[in-house]
Each structure stands twice: as structure tokens, then as C-alpha cells.
Amino acid sequence: MSSYAGVMESLMNSAEEQQPSSPLANSRSNKQESSESQKPNGVCGFVLVHAGAGYHSESKAKEYKHVCKRACQRVCSLYGCYLQTNNVTFYCLFTQCDSPFTNAGMGSNLNLSGEIECDASIMDGKSLHYGAVGAIRGIKNPVLVANRLLSEAQKGKLSAGRIPPCFLVGRGAHDWAVSHGIPPCPSEKMATKFSLSAYKRNKRKMELAEKMDSGHNQTKKRRQSSENENGSGCLDTVGAVVVDLEGNVAAAVSSGGLAMKHAGRVGQAAHYGCGCWAENARNMNPYSTAVSTSGSPFLASEDRVLGGVIVLRCCRCVENQPSQNIQGILVEFLWSHTTESMCVGYMSAQDSKAKTHISRLPPGTVPGQSLAIEGGVCRLMSVVE
Amino acid sequence: MSSYAGVMESLMNSAEEQQPSSPLANSRSNKQESSESQKPNGVCGFVLVHAGAGYHSESKAKEYKHVCKRACQRVCSLYGCYLQTNNVTFYCLFTQCDSPFTNAGMGSNLNLSGEIECDASIMDGKSLHYGAVGAIRGIKNPVLVANRLLSEAQKGKLSAGRIPPCFLVGRGAHDWAVSHGIPPCPSEKMATKFSLSAYKRNKRKMELAEKMDSGHNQTKKRRQSSENENGSGCLDTVGAVVVDLEGNVAAAVSSGGLAMKHAGRVGQAAHYGCGCWAENARNMNPYSTAVSTSGSPFLASEDRVLGGVIVLRCCRCVENQPSQNIQGILVEFLWSHTTESMCVGYMSAQDSKAKTHISRLPPGTVPGQSLAIEGGVCRLMSVVE
Numbered sequence: 001m002s003s004y005a006g007v008m009e010s011l012m013n014s015a016e017e018q019q020p021s022s023p024l025a026n027s028r029s030n031k032q033e034s035s036e037s038q039k040p041n042g043v044c045g046f047v048l049v050h051a052g053a054g055y056h057s058e059s060k061a062k063e064y065k066h067v068c069k070r071a072c073q074r075v076c077s078l079y080g081c082y083l084q085t086n087n088v089t090f091y092c093l094f095t096q097c098d099s100p101f102t103n104a105g106m107g108s109n110l111n112l113s114g115e116i117e118c119d120a121s122i123m124d125g126k127s128l129h130y131g132a133v134g135a136i137r138g139i140k141n142p143v144l145v146a147n148r149l150l151s152e153a154q155k156g157k158l159s160a161g162r163i164p165p166c167f168l169v170g171r172g173a174h175d176w177a178v179s180h181g182i183p184p185c186p187s188e189k190m191a192t193k194f195s196l197s198a199y200k201r202n203k204r205k206m207e208l209a210e211k212m213d214s215g216h217n218q219t220k221k222r223r224q225s226s227e228n229e230n231g232s233g234c235l236d237t238v239g240a241v242v243v244d245l246e247g248n249v250a251a252a253v254s255s256g257g258l259a260m261k262h263a264g265r266v267g268q269a270a271h272y273g274c275g276c277w278a279e280n281a282r283n284m285n286p287y288s289t290a291v292s293t294s295g296s297p298f299l300a301s302e303d304r305v306l307g308g309v310i311v312l313r314c315c316r317c318v319e320n321q322p323s324q325n326i327q328g329i330l331v332e333f334l335w336s337h338t339t340e341s342m343c344v345g346y347m348s349a350q351d352s353k354a355k356t357h358i359s360r361l362p363p364g365t366v367p368g369q370s371l372a373i374e375g376g377v378c379r380l381m382s383v384v385e
Numbered sequence: 386m387s388s389y390a391g392v393m394e395s396l397m398n399s400a401e402e403q404q405p406s407s408p409l410a411n412s413r414s415n416k417q418e419s420s421e422s423q424k425p426n427g428v429c430g431f432v433l434v435h436a437g438a439g440y441h442s443e444s445k446a447k448e449y450k451h452v453c454k455r456a457c458q459r460v461c462s463l464y465g466c467y468l469q470t471n472n473v474t475f476y477c478l479f480t481q482c483d484s485p486f487t488n489a490g491m492g493s494n495l496n497l498s499g500e501i502e503c504d505a506s507i508m509d510g511k512s513l514h515y516g517a518v519g520a521i522r523g524i525k526n527p528v529l530v531a532n533r534l535l536s537e538a539q540k541g542k543l544s545a546g547r548i549p550p551c552f553l554v555g556r557g558a559h560d561w562a563v564s565h566g567i568p569p570c571p572s573e574k575m576a577t578k579f580s581l582s583a584y585k586r587n588k589r590k591m592e593l594a595e596k597m598d599s600g601h602n603q604t605k606k607r608r609q610s611s612e613n614e615n616g617s618g619c620l621d622t623v624g625a626v627v628v629d630l631e632g633n634v635a636a637a638v639s640s641g642g643l644a645m646k647h648a649g650r651v652g653q654a655a656h657y658g659c660g661c662w663a664e665n666a667r668n669m670n671p672y673s674t675a676v677s678t679s680g681s682p683f684l685a686s687e688d689r690v691l692g693g694v695i696v697l698r699c700c701r702c703v704e705n706q707p708s709q710n711i712q713g714i715l716v717e718f719l720w721s722h723t724t725e726s727m728c729v730g731y732m733s734a735q736d737s738k739a740k741t742h743i744s745r746l747p748p749g750t751v752p753g754q755s756l757a758i759e760g761g762v763c764r765l766m767s768v769v770e
Contacts, residue, residue: 117557134519134651135554160587160594163643165650169520170555172502172649202545209545258548264557265550266519272656 045245045380046312046331047075048346049092051102052236053294053308053337056358061343063101065356068345071095071240072354076347085242085250085278086124086150092240093120093143093254100192103236105141106185107192108256110199113263116190118142118256119270122150125249125278125288129153132275134169134266136177140185143254145177152180169266195256202260237269239276239292241312245349245382247329249290249312251276268293286315295339306368308337310344311375326381334375335359340367348378430630430765431697431716432460433731434477436487437621438679438693438722441743446728448486450741453730456480456625457739461732470627470635470663471509471535477625478505478528478639485577488621490526491570492577493641495584498648501575503527503641504655507535510634510663510673514538517660519554519651521562525570528639530562537565554651580641587645622654624661624677626697630734630767632714634675634697636661653678671700680724691753693722695729696760712767719760720744725752733763 049071056064071092078091097105108116120142121132131150133142145168153164168176178184191199237255253276255269268274278290295307314331335344340361347354361370434456441449456477463476482490493501505527506517516535518527530553538549553561563569576584622640638661640654653659663675680692699716720729725746732739746755 135557159598160591160645162591162645165647167651167656168647168649169651170557170649172520172555172647174649176647176649206545206547213544260545260547262550262553262557262561264553264555264559264561266552266554271552273658 045243045329046314046333046346046348046378047072047088047092047240047242048310048312048333048335048344049096049238049240050292050294050308050310050335051096051238051343051345053306053339053342054236055339056236056341056343060101061358063099064343064358065345067096067099067101067238068343068356069354071238072345072347075242076349076351076354084124085126085244085248086122086147086252088242088244089122089240089250089252090143090147092242093122093238093252094141096238096240097141097143097254100194101236102238103256104238104254105139105143105256106190107195108190109259109261110191110195111257111259111261111263111265114199115187115263116195116256117261117263117265118254119267119275120146120252120254121270121272121275122146122252123250123276123278124150124154125251125280125290127154128279130166130272132167132270132272133173133177134167134270135264136168136170136173138174138184138187138190139177139182140190141254143252144182145173145180146252146254148177148180148182167270167272169270170264198259206260237294239294239310241276241278241290241292241310241333243288243290243312243314243329243331243380245329245380247288247314247316248280249278249288249314251278251290251292253292253294255294268295281315287313288315289313294337294342306339308335308339308342310335326383328382329380331378331380332375333378334373336371336373337361338368338371342372348380350380430628430714431699431718431731431733431763432457432473432477432625432627433695433697433718433720433729434481434623434625435677435679435693435695435720436481436623436728436730438691438724438727439621440724441621441726441728445486446743448484449728449743450730452481452484452486452623453728453741454739456623457730457732460627461734461736461739469509470511470629470633471507471532471637473627473629474507474625474635474637475528475532477627478507478623478637479526481623481625482526482528482639485579486621487623488641489623489639490524490528490641491575492580493575494644494646495576495580496642496644496646496648496650499584500572500648501580501641502646502648502650503639504652504660505531505637505639506655506657506660507531507637508635508661508663509535509539510636510665510675512539513664515551515657517552517655517657518558518562519552519655520649521553521555521558523559523569523572523575524562524567525575526639528637529567530558530565531637531639533562533565533567552655552657554655555649583644591645622679624679624695626661626663626675626677626695626718628673628675628697628699628714628716628765630714630765632673632699632701633665634663634673634699636663636675636677638677638679640679653680666700672698673700674698679722679727691724693720693724693727695720710768714765716763716765717760718763719758721756721758722746723753723756727757733765735765 049068051064051067074095075091100107117135119134123130131146133145239253241251243249253269257267276292281288290312293309312333317328342359345354345356434453436449436452459480485492502520504519508515516531518530624638626636628634638654642652661677666673675697678694697718702713727744730739730741
């Protein structure tokens with residue numbers, strides 16, 4: 001089962017207008033904006049975000065879509081400020097993580113010990129630099145740390161020729177973040193009502209399953225008990241891909257990981273080359289590509305793979321008009337998932353509002369054995385002086 | 386600069402004969418061997434190990450080579466026991482980690498806080514399963530945990546359909562290991578005289594560099610100060626690739642990571658697809674491939690990439706002889722490095738002793754700007770009934 005729509009409008013749900021909100025109150029980012037704001041180009045050529053591949057209930061559809069719309073529109077409200085593409089993806093995820101409806105940052109799934117440990121990564125297509133954190137506790141927005149790791153690494157080596165870290169985990173990641181001015185967040189503020197009640201539900205389910213297992217052949221039982229993970233809401237990772245008017249791409253992803261995972265487990269959101277990828281056009285390759293995933297090959301079982309992906313691919317196209325040179329970038333984008341649903345939002349610099357959509361497998365198809373794929377194209381124009 | 390030797394003998398240093406030592410005293414592995422020893426095939430068709438790409442001084446050449454030889458011969462002394470290929474790589478690394486001359490497990494580089502935190506990963510080419518630990522403290526042989534994660538994952542899902550972890554970090558990894566019967570090792574026993582004195586030397590060097598930096602433009606200085614990391618012995622990761630008589634491959638790598646790294650830093654040895662890779666021949670691809678690295682793209686700077694790799698590629702070839710069917714596997718193997726030197730060892734099931742070699746860039750060439758590549762071929766034979 002697959003469907004592809006060249007023209008997106010028919011697929012989209014109506015998106016209510018929303019006032020663009022003010023830039024995030026983040027001292028470091030504000031500083032960066034003001035120092036770089038002389039540059040004329042707004043960065044957000046086109047942005048595509050996802051709020052996970054999993055199961056998005058009809059009753060919460062509005063909230064999921066709102067998260068995506070808000071992320072796109074916040075970014076586009078910064079139009080006029082010159083931001084690096086990786087900072088745009090960071091802004092998206094920052095916004096998404098703040099929602100209690102996403103499994104990222106605050107409100108993430110709790111692990112086996114009842115703690116929240118998050119993964120996040122970000123990649124810059126121009127430098128190919130990558131920053132990531134894994135199993136980090138007590139930081140409200142893990143993508144903030146991943147982005148800071150990336151930007152610190154771009155400054156070059158540390159004293160005595162030491163190579164700066166690009167991937168930090170656990171306590172070390174937390175301490176690095178705090179020493180770089182990122183405020184810690186007490187554990188009790190990381191969990192939400194929603195994540196705590198899901199934890200209690202999962203814990204009961206687990207204890208029941210283990211009670212049923214005892215006395216049987218454990219190994220055989222373990223293979224058979226493949227319940228639907230979607231029910232526990234364990235796949236609603238968030239992610240973003242972006243391209244600016246110069247064709248630079250970036251990608252990011254942030255996740256609280258699987259519900260009831262073992263403490264210290266790092267999921268694909270932090271893995272290099274797994275959670276996200278961004279690569280500018282260069283040499284023999286005329287396309288810039290950015291990808292952000294939810295779920296992963298690690299979730300593959302004997303009979304199915306659960307996950308989703310958003311992809312953006314673009315190339316330059318130059319057109320001559322009588323009065324001026326218009327430089328265009330042709331953007332192709334898509335989302336694809338094998339889970340029951342996937343929530344996405346997107347917006348170009350030319351749009352006044354973001355479009356959002358919950359893609360669903362057709363009724364009767366089996367998650368993990370069917371695939372939905374949808375997408376669209378967009379042309380970005382800028383004047384070349 | 387590159388050289389390739391189709392016939393290896395000319396390249397090899399003489400390897401002193403050594404009595405094969407008894408199998409490792411590991412209760413779990415012993416159990417596995419005995420339960421699987423009815424199967425007729427010895428697994429170790431061919432094994433290739435490395436003791437890092439970095440700088441191997443002439444004065445310690447004998448020790449480095451001994452580490453590699455011992456790893457190969459221990460494995461081949463198990464000939465007759467049927468082990469999975471991933472267990473063979475595990476045995477190699479287990480042996481290598483025990484040496485104070487390698488930056489893996491006990492005796493690893495100390496981090497900025499004076500602690501030892503290790504990375505290790507292992508991949509099975511048949512199942513494509515992968516197990517890894519990052520920034521793990523207080524475990525003498527981190528590859529033991531990585532291998533156990535891989536074998537636990539191969540048993541299938543946990544209770545209530547939970548997906549078993551394949552990558553654990555920090556405290557969570559340590560606790561998982563201990564709860565699976567892997568004994569903890571006190572911090573003070575992890576460090577050796579050698580690693581402690583290197584730490585003190587590096588600390589002094591760092592403090593001196595920071596003193597010189599203060600008062601100057603930090604960012605510019607940071608970019609310029611690119612000292613030779615080799616001097617601090619920070620690249621002597623260990624790794625192994627192996628193929629059995631049925632053409633199954635596996636790969637593993639273990640590293641203490643960079644000297645003076647930030648606590649919580651995870652290096653390429655634990656990254657999926659970066660530290661090692663193993664993939665059996667399947668469908669359209671007639672080749673099985675296994676790779677283990679030392680150093681990585683993360684060590685790339687503006688003008689150079691420091692690292693090394695061992696690669697094994699093999700395919701089946703069936704020959705008919707009058708009296709019997711001989712099934713052969715043709716193995717191509719190579720090592721390549723941009724560092725000053727790389728230490729390797731290899732052995733096939735048909736050999737009575739392992740061969741070891743320290744490959745060096747030719748005098749006058751610049752590490753990071755030159756490349757050494759050497760390798761060989763080997764044919765494995767077995768009778769098909």
C-alpha cells in the first residue's frame with residue numbers, strides 16, 4: 001500500500017490561523033540573532049517537522065497538530081533574523097519538546113526506574129558536524145545540549161589539541177550542559193501527569209505479563225509476547241528538517257525513548273546516522289538532503305518494522321527573467337511511516353501559516369506490514385544581486 | 386603513498402611459537418561451548434585483530450605484537466568448539482583488553498576527571514544484531530557487556546513486548562552488566578601505572594597550554610593548537626574481525642577513548658555503524674564483509690584524518706574433486722591507516738601460529754596526510770558431506 005501526492009493541498013487538513021509568537025526567550029540565541037542580523041536573508045526557506053510515528057488518537061489530534069504548527073510558525077516568525085539552519089531545527093524541537101503531548105524533553109516516557117532519560121541529535125549539512133546527547137537526565141530541552149555541542153565543536157579544538165566532544169551521555173552530558181549555562185531541571189518537574197499515569201499503567205502491564213510468564217518457558221514466551229507498543233505511546237519522538245534560501249540543510253530529532261526502557265538505554269535519536277542526517281549538495285551530488293526519523297531499524301522484529309521518517313531533498317534552479325535574476329530552490333519533501341499514524345507540519349517562508357496533517361494507514365492494514373508515503377514539492381525564490 | 390602485498394609472507398615479522406592457552410575461565414561461555422560442542426565445525430576460519438592505529442614505539446613493539454598474537458591463538462585454541470562468530474571476536478577483545486598496553490578495558494586512558502570510561506561494540510553479520518556500551522565505568526572488559534547485550538537481544542522481546550536494549554551507557558550500562566552476572570571492578574583496579582602516569586603528563590600539558598592561551602584570542606588559539614595526539618597514546622583501540630567456515634562474519638571493537646576526554650563522551654567504538662560492521666553475504670551481494678576501526682571521521686580536522694581500519698571480505702567458491710566435495714571460502718583482508726603505525730595480527734584455522742605485524746608509514750611522510758594499505762588473501766577449505 002502506498003500513495004504519493006504531487007500536490008499537497010488535497011491531503012492537508014485546514015490549519016487555523018495563529019499569531020506568530022515572539023522569539024524564544026533564550027539569552028544565547030538572542031545574542032546570536034542580534035549579532036548576525038545584519039545579514040539580509042531569512043533562513044527559513046522551508047521547514048518540515050514531525051511529532052512522531054506511532055498512534056495519534058483522534059481525541060488528541062488537535063493537540064498534536066498544534067505542536068507541529070507552533071514549531072513551524074515560531075521559526076518563520078524569526079524571518080529576517082539570519083540563523084544557521086541547525087539553529088532553525090533546534091528552535092523547532094525546542095518548541096515541540098515543551099509540549100506535554102510529545103515524548104521529548106519534559107513529559108517524556110519514564111524508564112524502568114521511573115526516571116526520564118532523553119536522547120537528541122542534530123546535524124548541520126554544510127559542515128557535516130553532528131551533536132548528540134544520550135540518556136541525559138534533568139535537562140528540560142536535550143536538543144539544546146546537542147545543538148550547543150555542535151556549535152562548540154565548530155569552534156575547533158580545545159586546549160592542548162584535544163578534540164571537542166560531539167556525543168555525550170548520562171551524568172557527563174548533564175554536567176557539561178550545566179557548565180555551559182544550560183539550566184538543570186529537577187526530576188519531579190520533568191514528568192507530567194500524562195507520563196506518570198502511563199508509567200503506572202505500563203508497570204502494571206509488565207508485572208501482569210511477568211506473572212503470566214513465570215512457570216513457563218521464559219525464552220519461548222518472550223518471543224511470543226509482542227504487544228502493540230503504540231498503546232503505551234512510546235513512539236512520539238519529534239523531529240525537524242529545514243532548508244534555507246541558499247540550499248543549506250539541517251536535521252534534528254529528540255526523543256524520550258521507549259517507555260519502560262532500561263536506565264542508560266540510548267535509542268536511535270542519539271545514534272550518529274540513525275536519528276537524523278543532513279548533507280548539503282557538493283561535488284558530484286547536486287542534491288541537499290535532510291532526514292529525521294521516529295522509530296528505527298532497532299525496532300525491527302521478525303515480522304515487522306515500526307517507524308516513520310520525514311525527508312527533504314532540494315536542488316538549485318536558476319531562471320533568467322527580463323528584469324532580474326531569480327534564483328530558485330526546488331524542494332521535494334515526504335513523510336513515510338509503517339506505524340498507525342504520523343503527525344507532520346510544514347511551512348515555507350512564503351506561506352502565512354503552517355500546514356499540519358496526521359497521516360494514517362488505511363483501515364484494515366497492519367502496522368509494521370504496510371507503508372504510507374505522502375509528500376509534495378515547493379519552489380523557493382530569492383533575488384540574486 | 387600506498388602499497389599492497391598480495392602475498393603476505395614477505396611483510397610479516399617472524400612470530401615466535403606459543404603454547405595455545407586454555408579457554409577463558411568464563412562460566413557462561415564455557416557453558417555455551419559445552420552445550421554446542423557436538424556441532425562438528427570449528428568456528429575460527431580466519432581471524433584478524435588490531436591493537437590500534439596510533440604510534441607503536443619500537444621499544445614496545447614486542448608487547449603490542451604479543452597482544453595480537455595471543456588474541457588470535459587463544460581463539461584458534463578453541464578450534465573444535467562451535468562458537469558463534471560474535472563470540473570469537475569477543476574472545477579476541479577479551480584477551481586484548483586484559484593487556485596494560487592497550488587502551489581498552491583495564492589500563493585505558495583516563496578522562497578529564499581522572500576516571501576510566503570505556504566504549505565497545507560488537508556486530509553479528511548473520512543476524513545484523515549489534516550490541517554496544519558507551520562511557521561505562523568499573524567493568525574490566527566492556528566488550529563482555531556489549532556481547533551479552535547482543536546475545537540477550539537475540540533471545541527476543543522482554544516481558545510485555547518490550548524491546549531489549551542494544552546500546553547502554555553510563556551508570557545504566559554498569560548496573561545492567563552487574564545484574565547479568567558480570568562482576569564490577571573497583572576504579573582503582575582499572576587504572577594502571579602506565580595510564581596514571583600518562584594522565585599526569587597530559588594534565589600538565591593541558592594546564593600549560595591553557596596558561597599560554599589566557600590573554601590571547603581563545604578561539605583562534607584553539608584552532609591552531611593541534612598537537613600530535615599520538616604522543617599521549619590515545620588511539621590504541623583494539624578490534625577484531627572474523628569469518629567462520631560457513632562464511633559467517635562478525636566484528637568487534639573496544640576502546641578507552643581519547644585521553645582527557647570529557648566525562649560522558651562516547652567515541653566511535655560504541656557508535657552504530659562507526660566502530661565496527663559485519664554483514665553476511667545475502668541476496669544480490671555475494672560477499673560477506675567485516676570491518677573494525679580505530680580512530681574515526683570524528684578525528685578529522687581541517688587538514689587530516691587520523692585513524693585505521695581492518696577489513697575482511699569473503700565469498701564462497703565450490704570446487705569438485707574426484708573423491709569429495711571441497712567447499713572453499715576465499716578471504717581477502719587488509720589493514721589501512723593514516724596514523725604513524727598500526728599493529729595487527731591474524732591467523733587461519735589451518736595455521737599453527739599467528740602472524741603479527743606493525744605497519745608503519747614510510748619515513749618522511751606526514752600522519753593524517755599519507756595512507757598505508759597492506760593486505761593478503763587466504764583460502765579456507767572444508768569438506769561438504
